[in-house]
Amino acid sequence: MRISVIGCGYLGVVHAAALTELGHDVVGIDVDARKIQLLSAAHPPFFEPGLPEVLTSAMASGRLRFSTDIADAHGSQVHFLAVGTPQLAGSYAADLTYVNAAIDALLPQLSEGDLVVGKSTVPVGTAGRLAGLIEASGSGARLAWNPEFLREGFAVKDTLAPDRLVYGVGRVAVPGGRVARSERIETSSPGLDTAARSAPGLLDQHAVDILNEVYAKAVASGTPVVVTDYATAELVKVAANAFLATKISFINAMAEIAEVTGADVTQLADAIGYDTRIGRRFLNAGVGFGGGCLPKDIRAFAARADELGRGESVAFLKEVDAINLRRRQRVVDLVLEALNEEPHLKKVAVLGLAFKPNSDDVRDSPALDVAVQLHGRGATVVATDPEAIANASRLHPQLTFVADHIEALTDADVVVLVTEWAAYRELDPAALRARVRNPVIVDARNCLDATAWRAAGWTYLGLGRP
Numbered sequence: 001m002r003i004s005v006i007g008c009g010y011l012g013v014v015h016a017a018a019l020t021e022l023g024h025d026v027v028g029i030d031v032d033a034r035k036i037q038l039l040s041a042a043h044p045p046f047f048e049p050g051l052p053e054v055l056t057s058a059m060a061s062g063r064l065r066f067s068t069d070i071a072d073a074h075g076s077q078v079h080f081l082a083v084g085t086p087q088l089a090g091s092y093a094a095d096l097t098y099v100n101a102a103i104d105a106l107l108p109q110l111s112e113g114d115l116v117v118g119k120s121t122v123p124v125g126t127a128g129r130l131a132g133l134i135e136a137s138g139s140g141a142r143l144a145w146n147p148e149f150l151r152e153g154f155a156v157k158d159t160l161a162p163d164r165l166v167y168g169v170g171r172v173a174v175p176g177g178r179v180a181r182s183e184r185i186e187t188s189s190p191g192l193d194t195a196a197r198s199a200p201g202l203l204d205q206h207a208v209d210i211l212n213e214v215y216a217k218a219v220a221s222g223t224p225v226v227v228t229d230y231a232t233a234e235l236v237k238v239a240a241n242a243f244l245a246t247k248i249s250f251i252n253a254m255a256e257i258a259e260v261t262g263a264d265v266t267q268l269a270d271a272i273g274y275d276t277r278i279g280r281r282f283l284n285a286g287v288g289f290g291g292g293c294l295p296k297d298i299r300a301f302a303a304r305a306d307e308l309g310r311g312e313s314v315a316f317l318k319e320v321d322a323i324n325l326r327r328r329q330r331v332v333d334l335v336l337e338a339l340n341e342e343p344h345l346k347k348v349a350v351l352g353l354a355f356k357p358n359s360d361d362v363r364d365s366p367a368l369d370v371a372v373q374l375h376g377r378g379a380t381v382v383a384t385d386p387e388a389i390a391n392a393s394r395l396h397p398q399l400t401f402v403a404d405h406i407e408a409l410t411d412a413d414v415v416v417l418v419t420e421w422a423a424y425r426e427l428d429p430a431a432l433r434a435r436v437r438n439p440v441i442v443d444a445r446n447c448l449d450a451t452a453w454r455a456a457g458w459t460y461l462g463l464g465r466p
């Protein structure tokens, strides 16, 4: 199939390369000329394990190209929207500027039978509105919403072999009709139109068939496919991220209780995790969640629910956010306590800047936040990360960065591990003991062996651990 992917960020680039790998003919389009230049030379503009290999082989096949010109989308049968929806400045709501600009630019390029496929994370009701714009353009194109569940660090694998596919499609009045009128779900902002919501009509099989062809390999291998309406597809995405964020904040709330009772949150997580209804994954207490998705998605969900008059239904997400942010403060407080509340002229080594290992992404990173706060309190912060220094230093040039973690912790008064890269998890406490000025480690990811560190002469401070 000929496919365009609009937006070449973490999502779009991986998607474009993976679709090429699956045998399609793909053009990736972005307004950022520098990004397109890098991609055209098969250089990913960000760190993602496995992506350089897939990108190189996709470019070598001659079936993947990149462009800044939206006119290059013309002639594609499927157009994926993969632009960002960041948090709006001064608000919790999502900023739809890029989605709106992409659809405006794309409309003149659409032809009869084309399918526009939204992948961006959007407030519920957006797909219905965009379907209306596409229909009004008279091109005969249709819209589907196909949320993405990839995790950074595993993006290539998650894209090539997803654990489920969700197709949110419009409704058509005439079964099997060629260009049946779409009885779209109208969005009379701020709420959803009740009459349109219950409109009769069959789910758009044309869109389902196209998506099944795009994902033929995954479908053939038995990947579950959920075919649904736009609103459900949009909500599946934010509900999944809201659930994951809630799970993390739940265990971090237990860590807060453990801290005042002397209990051990890691053992607690192991014990409740044996219950398969609960499960152990995403129950790692620590400095909390960050990144370009979970924090802004739960805020945008709460903001959208408020607009819909159902704010109370997800009011708990504000608590989830608050617990999460308190954990960052807890790490800062532990470091300050270890410095006897006298951070001036004391060296704090910060191990990790990315929001999680195997990523160079520092968007809403708890690690970077902790480094910035400690710097603000007057400590001499020396931060390191295997991949994220360039991104972190662009945002916070006031911090001192060194590439080598051994150099970072040499003569440190406190070491704080904030992103659990393998290289940090495997540090040898005995060998490092002589390097630091004061052997205190704050393990903000609860990823070290406390007994081994204590045995090597360190003061070990975890989160929610005695």
Ligand code: UGA
Residues within 6 Å of the ligand: 121, 148, 149, 150, 151, 152, 153, 241, 244, 248, 281, 282, 283, 284, 285, 286, 287, 288, 289, 290, 291, 292, 293, 294, 355, 356
């Ligand atoms: C998340 C979701 O996991 C993906 O399914 C989704 O597609 C993606 O957002 C998105 O919306 O695009 P991602 O942001 O890559 O993926 O990161 P996660 O692996 O979910 O981790 C998020 C944060 O939670 C990280 O800061 C991580 O350190 C933290 N975390 C995770 C914990 O603090 N504890 C845990 O037990 C697990």
